[in-house]
Amino acid sequence: QVQLVESGGGSVQAGGSLRLACAASGWTYSFYCMAWFRQVPGKEREGVAFIHSDGNTSYADSVKGRFTFSKDNAKNTLYLEMNSLKPEDTAMYYCAVDEGVHRCTVVSGPEARYEYNYWGQGTQVTVSS
Secondary structure, three states, X not given: OOEEEEEOOEEEEOOOOEEEEEEEEXXXXXXXXXXXXXXXXXXXXXXXXXXXXXXXXXXXXXXXXXXXXXXXXXXXXXXEEEOOOOHHXXXXXXXXXXXXXXXXXXXXXXXXXXXXXXXXXXXXXXXXX
């Protein structure tokens, strides 16, 4: 069974940086997509960054140039490096996996919950101005 555990959230001032981690285990597919979503109360879940097992990435326009992926294969951990943070980046951030796919589905909103099979518990990011 796939398990995802996020960490690394916290509170920073605008312009600061954080690194989120998603420790993953339990899946058997060679092809998969891992993604970060974020959500604030009262709004739909937003797809932020997507990376396929073949290395292809996609970022939301709102974070392009500020957020990047890195990986530690030995630890089965995916990181999201978040730089130049803005107050509007404040949200709960979730790691998710879509197994057995040959490309990432870049999606936001309710469809995300159907497309991505596994979700972590979330980690809170708060950016103050």
